[in-house]
Amino acid sequence: MIILLVILALAVIFVLYGVSIYNRLVKLRTMVQEAWSSMDVMLKKRYDLIPNLVETVKGYAAHESGTFESVTRARTQAMNANTVEEKQAAEKNLGQAMVNLNAVAEQYPDLKANTNFLQLQGELTNLESDIEKSRRYYNGTVRENNILVDTFPSNFIANMYKFTKSPFFELENTAERAVPSVKF
Numbered sequence: 010m011i012i013l014l015v016i017l018a019l020a021v022i023f024v025l026y027g028v029s030i031y032n033r034l035v036k037l038r039t040m041v042q043e044a045w046s047s048m049d050v051m052l053k054k055r056y057d058l059i060p061n062l063v064e065t066v067k068g069y070a071a072h073e074s075g076t077f078e079s080v081t082r083a084r085t086q087a088m089n090a091n092t093v094e095e096k097q098a099a100e101k102n103l104g105q106a107m108v109n110l111n112a113v114a115e116q117y118p119d120l121k122a123n124t125n126f127l128q129l130q131g132e133l134t135n136l137e138s139d140i141e142k143s144r145r146y147y148n149g150t151v152r153e154n155n156i157l158v159d160t161f162p163s164n165f166i167a168n169m170y171k172f173t174k175s176p177f178f179e180l181e182n183t184a185e186r187a188v189p190s191v192k193f
Contacts, residue, residue, distance in 0.1 A: 030157075030166045037154040041175045044150045045093070048143035048178065052087065052096070055136045059084050059107075062129045066110060069120040073113045080106040093176040144178050151175045 063077050083106040087099035114120050121127075155174045158167040166172075 027166055030163045031170060034154075034157060034163070034167055034170070034172045037150065037157055038172065038175075040150040041147070041154050044143070044147035048140065048147050049096075051136060051140045051143045052100070055133065055140065056084050056088050058129065058132055058136065062126075062133065063110065065123065065126045065129060066114050066117075066120060069117040069123075070113050076106075076109050076113050080110050082106075093178055097178060148177050148179075151177050 059080060063080055066073075067077060080103075083099070083103040087096065087103045090096040090099040114126075151174075157163050158172050158174050
């Protein structure tokens with residue numbers, strides 16, 4: 010009788026432990042989704058700011074249409090990216106296009122003194138800081154999720170219920186890891 014009670018107690022503990030792991034996996038998956046959503050909102054704000062910045066620069070450098078088209082294409086690509094991997098590639102292209110736009114703007118001293126341009130520059134700098142914070146939060150939640158999905162014994166529950174690892178949102182080269190410096 011005592012052996013039966015011990016076995017029953019162990020079974021109950023095992024089931025409760027499994028439920029606990031399952032609930033934690035659900036929680037982390039939801040946190041990853043929420044973190045991605047927050048970062049996506051910040052990126053959208055930046056995408057909305059870029060056309061205003063381009064238009065301001067266009068007023069001073071109308072003959073630089075190739076640069077403006079490049080920024081517009083990169084922005085559209087980034088806005089249409091759906092997965093983390095697509096978004097990473099699109100963000101890399103957008104970053105390069107913005108560097109080119111900044112180089113064009115650097116050639117026009119009057120533009121650097123323009124109040125509207127300075128305001129847009131400040132907003133972009135603040136957004137870049139917010140995006141970096143969102144990126145760190147997202148990657149932190151991904152780390153916690155991936156650890157739980159990979160470690161023993163939670164990996165059994167994760168595999169049983171098809172919980173998967175999430176991709177990190179990483180920048181490819183070290184120069185891109187710094188918040189872009191927008192100097193005009």
